[in-house]
Amino acid sequence: MTPADSSLYDYVIVGAGSAGCVLANRLSASGRHRVLLLEAGPPDRSIWIHIPIGYGKTMFHPVYNWGFSTEPDPGMNGRRIYWPRGRGLGGSSSINGLIFIRGQPQDYDRWAALGNPGWAWRDVLPYFIRSEHNTRGASAYHGADGPLWCSDIEDKHELMEAIIRAAGEIGVPRNDDFNGPSQEGVGYYQLFTRNGWRCSTAVAYLRPARKRANLRIETDAHATAVLFEGARATGVRYRQRGVERVAAAAREVILAAGALQSPQLLQLSGVGRAEELVRLGIPVVRDLPGVGENLQDHLQLRLIYRVAKPITTNDELRSAFGKLRIGLKWLLQRKGPLAIGINQGGLFTRVLPESETPDIQFHFATLSADMAGGEPHPWSGCTFSVCQLRPESRGRVIVRSRDPFQPPAMIPNYLSTETDCRCAVEGIKFARRLAAAPALREYLIEEYRPGPAAARDEQLLEFARDYGATIFHPSGTCKMGEDRMAVVDARLRVRGVAGLRVADCSIMPTLVSGNTNAAAVMIGEKASDLVLEDNKI
Numbered sequence: 001m002t003p004a005d006s007s008l009y010d011y012v013i014v015g016a017g018s019a020g021c022v023l024a025n026r027l028s029a030s031g032r033h034r035v036l037l038l039e040a041g042p043p044d045r046s047i048w049i050h051i052p053i054g055y056g057k058t059m060f061h062p063v064y065n066w067g068f069s070t071e072p073d074p075g076m077n078g079r080r081i082y083w084p085r086g087r088g089l090g091g092s093s094s095i096n097g098l099i100f101i102r103g104q105p106q107d108y109d110r111w112a113a114l115g116n117p118g119w120a121w122r123d124v125l126p127y128f129i130r131s132e133h134n135t136r137g138a139s140a141y142h143g144a145d146g147p148l149w150c151s152d153i154e155d156k157h158e159l160m161e162a163i164i165r166a167a168g169e170i171g172v173p174r175n176d177d178f179n180g181p182s183q184e185g186v187g188y189y190q191l192f193t194r195n196g197w198r199c200s201t202a203v204a205y206l207r208p209a210r211k212r213a214n215l216r217i218e219t220d221a222h223a224t225a226v227l228f229e230g231a232r233a234t235g236v237r238y239r240q241r242g243v244e245r246v247a248a249a250a251r252e253v254i255l256a257a258g259a260l261q262s263p264q265l266l267q268l269s270g271v272g273r274a275e276e277l278v279r280l281g282i283p284v285v286r287d288l289p290g291v292g293e294n295l296q297d298h299l300q301l302r303l304i305y306r307v308a309k310p311i312t313t314n315d316e317l318r319s320a321f322g323k324l325r326i327g328l329k330w331l332l333q334r335k336g337p338l339a340i341g342i343n344q345g346g347l348f349t350r351v352l353p354e355s356e357t358p359d360i361q362f363h364f365a366t367l368s369a370d371m372a373g374g375e376p377h378p379w380s381g382c383t384f385s386v387c388q389l390r391p392e393s394r395g396r397v398i399v400r401s402r403d404p405f406q407p408p409a410m411i412p413n414y415l416s417t418e419t420d421c422r423c424a425v426e427g428i429k430f431a432r433r434l435a436a437a438p439a440l441r442e443y444l445i446e447e448y449r450p451g452p453a454a455a456r457d458e459q460l461l462e463f464a465r466d467y468g469a470t471i472f473h474p475s476g477t478c479k480m481g482e483d484r485m486a487v488v489d490a491r492l493r494v495r496g497v498a499g500l501r502v503a504d505c506s507i508m509p510t511l512v513s514g515n516t517n518a519a520a521v522m523i524g525e526k527a528s529d530l531v532l533e534d535n536k537i
């Protein structure tokens with residue numbers, strides 16, 4: 001496409017990630033609208049994207065992963081935290097840990113209470129259901145006809161079974177459906193997989209739509225600015241394989257570039273805090289001080305245990321025979337560690353007295369490594385990763401210069417409130433109570449990290465600051481609402497300009513209590529209805 005044929009589109013969507021692929025499908029479904037989807041990364045051709053265990057390979061991949069790092073964070077004792085983000089069709093849904101969690105109904109009721117009509121649990125549940133193809137079938141909570149596959153982990157693991165028994169011994173009930181009537185409890189996760197393959201949004205939503213004559217998908221197309229005529233967005237400038245191009249949007253531009261790059265693109269385009277834009281020499285289109293603010297993330301604290309029996313994934317990956325066995329298991333049955341990614345099971349519970357619903361989540365992996373996605377230890381190991389579900393700490397994302405190819409500064413401010421610090425300490429103590437329960441005695445021989453020397457609360461907090469890392473859910477940087485810091489309204493329209501929306505994890509006013517992919521897909525689903533409703537003629 002060149003500037004000459006740039007008037008071809010009704011809608012230009014920036015970013016083919018979890019939300020962007022949903023929008024591309026739904027907006028092009030009727031055949032009446034011309035839709036352009038721009039994605040900075042490549043097509044999703046690598047086998048490591050599609051086999052779940054490829055998670056370890058894409059975690060640091062130079063092409064399929066933006067591989068960002070935060071600014072040195074005082075809450076992390078000055079460390080920069082590695083922030084992977086998907087790059088290419090499917091976005092982060094092509095490289096994520098596949099875990100299907102929606103969050104708690106109260107999360108969405110809170111969004112509505114913050115001035116966002118239409119986003120309460122009863123409003124968003126139909127969109128979750130519409131997106132879902134749950135292999136368990138349809139119910140009041142689940143869908144079976146949607147494009148996004150959610151499947152059970154069929155193999156039960158001896159260690160995970162012991163963890164479930166141990167949790168029962170300390171009062172945590174078994175829960176076979178974290179997305180059902182109650183999130184609280186312990187059990188296996190359901191995964192975004194289809195017959196042992198990753199079900200990214202590119203697979204679920206783009207594949208069935210890509211042949212539509214009215215949908216154009218451009219990869220290696222990096223959006224560099226939203227174009228405005230006055231206060232109306234009229235198109236997008238992008239660079240594709242070294243060539244500058246312009247795509248015009250007759251109706252709307254929709255940013256779905258994720259919680260780090262949607263605010264970056266707004267700022268580069270003159271929508272943001274005016275004094276900061278002026279300082280960088282960016283002409284101001286709209287003074288919107290909330291752009292890039294309100295950054296929230298889940299911080300994971302990983303307790304690592306040495307395991308008494310050679311039953312962990314570390315053991316299988318260590319020997320050639322083990323690798324062959326798990327490879328064959330996947331090839332023949334689409335089961336086993338290759339079909340899982342990393343984490344098998346989870347646990348949701350309360351550790352703070354003031355919490356009315358679960359305030360921490362565990363991810364259990366029958367594998368251990370010094371960092372998520374890193375090289376497995378050369379001994380039998382497992383990981384209990386604990387994270388606070390609703391952190392109070394708030395950070396920000398801000399462009400450093402006018403250069404659209406320079407990543408913005410990412411400032412998480414982890415563990416910067418008293419509640420977050422208390423929750424981190426209580427979460428670690430809870431993990432230790434679980435590890436000490438009778439059912440795990442014959443399995444866990446030693447706490448490798450943080451290790452027994454860390455005993456007092458101050459030492460546990462120090463462990464959190466020294467070793468804490470992201471669990472990959474940055475959100476909230478173009479929050480929806482009606483206060484001065486809100487960036488979009490409840491219909492996801494950018495405040496004070498026309499023809500421009502944001503629809504991805506940036507719009508969350510508060511982070512949901514759990515993993516964020518299902519919520520991003522729901523946002524894409526609901527956004528597509530909002531766009532079509534508002535453009536009825």
Ligand SMILES: Cc1cc2nc3c(=O)[nH]c(=O)nc-3n(C[C@H](O)[C@H](O)[C@H](O)COP(=O)(O)OP(=O)(O)OC[C@H]3O[C@@H](n4cnc5c(N)ncnc54)[C@H](O)[C@@H]3O)c2cc1C
Pocket residue numbers: 014015016017018019020038039040041059084085086087088089090091092093095096097098099100101221222223224256257258259261262265471472473503504505506515516517518520
């Ligand atoms: C390693 C990892 C593990 C995770 N594990 C889980 C999990 O197990 N379960 C879960 O629910 N969630 C998980 N998440 C989180 C979840 O995947 C994300 O929250 C979700 O995918 C975000 O969706 P999004 O639409 O907001 O953005 P993304 O899916 O990140 O999409 C943004 C897209 O925009 C593109 N883009 C960015 N800038 C531009 C530009 N200027 N021009 C053109 N295109 C651009 C990007 O390349 C990307 O494709 C994980 C995330 C990561 C990174």
